[in-house]
Amino acid sequence: MQWIKSKNILTSSIQIVVGLVFVFSGLMKSIDPVGTAIKIGEYFSSFGIHSNSSVDLVFSVALNLFETLLGIAIILGLKPKITRSIAFALMSAMTLLTLYIYIFNPVADCGCFGDAIIISNKATFWKNVVLLSFTIILFYNKDYWYHWLNEKGNAFALLGGAIVFISFNIANIRHLPIIDFRPYKVGSDLMELTTTGGIEGEYIYKFVYQKDGVEKVYGIEELGNLDSTWVFVRDEIEVIKEATRPLGADFVLIREDGSNAIEDLAYQGKETILVIAPDLTEIQPKTLSEMLDKCPYPLLLAMGNTADVWQDQRYKELEKRFAEIYFLDKTTATTIVRSNPGILLIKSGRIVDKLSGNDFISVLNKGVINSNSTGLNYPLYSKFNKFGFVGILVALYVLVILCGGIIRRIMIVKCKKEK
Structure with a gap:
């Protein structure tokens, strides 16, 4: 009897740990689905597979959702026979994949936890070996899994999780990531970012x-x-x-004459609105026109394209409407802002706000930026406005699941006492 009780405790503990790791991994990736899509593109390229950003983004959301829902299913104890097989198959495949990455090093890091936690390929492999060992224990002990809700309740909980995390992914794609794990976050100083922090080799x-x-x-x-x-x-x-470069060393804004504009922006006391376009040809001209028409402040443009883009008649008229135009490496542009276009608000050399193109247009339409004000109030668009609805969904979801599990446990204890 004591052995069975110990086995129950061990299996339930491993069940929670493995489930939480899957949920955490999916959550970190879903904070920045575009960043995960970039990493997926790197994986495809390392295997000689050509894809585009849209396909990579679909894979990103699918992977985030799959990992998160698998983790929820494990924690809830939903259909152990099916869930254990999926978990075992996934961890077996991921362990083999990370072994290949560890040996041949086709990518710098696996991207397991997005940009939140970056670990070496070696550490990633051994992490997966440990997780695989845990899933093997779960695989052979399905009868000892803990069930948080009844079968019907678990199914609804999984469905609710899907709705919540799809909404979360969409919010982070439409807006910028709710948490910015990259160097170019709000509050960063441009000169410090681009010139300090490197180590001589x-x-x-x-x-x-x-x-x-x-x-x-x-x-x-x-x-x-x-x-x-x-x-x-x-x-x-x-x-x-080994020598290391400053974190923001790639943030170089090149003028047509070849000079770097970063220093000018860094020492400019007034507010500057910089529109960053990783690929101008993927933006509708009317979107840029709307920004230029409605913004009372001059807009600067940093694009990942060459000057040849102005030969396109759709964009030709826009060229002279920007106060100044810079050229920026496309990969760096996507690293700085996860939207096309994205907006940086710079004051006295510091990034004081960061918006997606969608949010910037919403701000303009609401009249938050107007010519009568002496300056801009930050943030222009609060995180609650962006993620408030999703936050409420998450809170309700967790509350309902917790209450449901507690009520079920009380009913089970009550039934045992009555018997």
């Missing part, structure tokens, strides 16, 4: 020379003592400490 340079068939290695200070009979073969570099 330490290297030892060695040179291999040959004479009479014998090779010898010399340091830089020894080269002056060599005579002309020694023949250079190759050089070798011993890395003592």
Whole structure:
């Protein structure tokens, strides 16, 4: 009897741990679905598969939702025979995939927890080995799973979870991620971001020379003592400490004359509204026209395209309407803002607000920005306005599930006492 009780406790504990890991992993990815889509695109490219951003985004949301719902199903104890098989199959596949990534290193990091927690490929593999071990225990102990609700209640809970997390993904796509895990977050100082934080590398340079068939290695200070009979073969570099660049080193706004505008923006005391367009050709011209028409402040544009884009008649008229136009690396642009276009509000060299194109137009339509005001109030669009509805959904969902489980447990205890 004691053995069965211990086995129940062990299985239930592992059930909660594994379920929470899946939910946490799905949640971190769903905070930034566009970022997860970029990582999926990297995986496709490493295997020689060509895809586009729309397909990657669909895969991103599907993966986030699948992981989260699987985690919820495990925690609830929904249909253990099916759930255990799915969990075991998924962890087996992911362990093999991360073993391949660990050995061949096709991507810098797995993206398991989005940009929230970045771990090495080695750590990712061993993390999956541990999770696989846990799922094996769950696989062979399905009869000891804890059931939070009855079968019908669990099914409704899973359906409710799907609705909540789909809404959460959509909110983070339509707006910018609710939590910004990247360097270019609100409050960041441009000069600090782009010029500080890097570390100089330490290297030892060695040179291999040959004479009479014998090779010898010399340091830089020894080269002056060599005579002309020694023949250079190759050089070798011993890395003592790798150099690192500042976190925002790639944030370079190039003018047509080749100069970098970051320093000017950093020391500009007044408010600047910078429109960032990773790909101008994917934005409807009327969207940009609406921004230019309704915003009383001059707009600057940083785009991931070359100047050839202005040859397109749809955008030609817009070129002269922006106060200034810069060129920005497309990948960096997508890293800074997860929407196309996105808006940075800069004051005295600091990012004071960050909006998606949709939210910026909403702000303009509401008259939050007007020519009569002496300045802008931050934030222009609060997080509650963006995510308030989803937050209420999440709170109600958790409350109903908790109450349902507690009520069921009380009823079970009551029935046992009556017997």
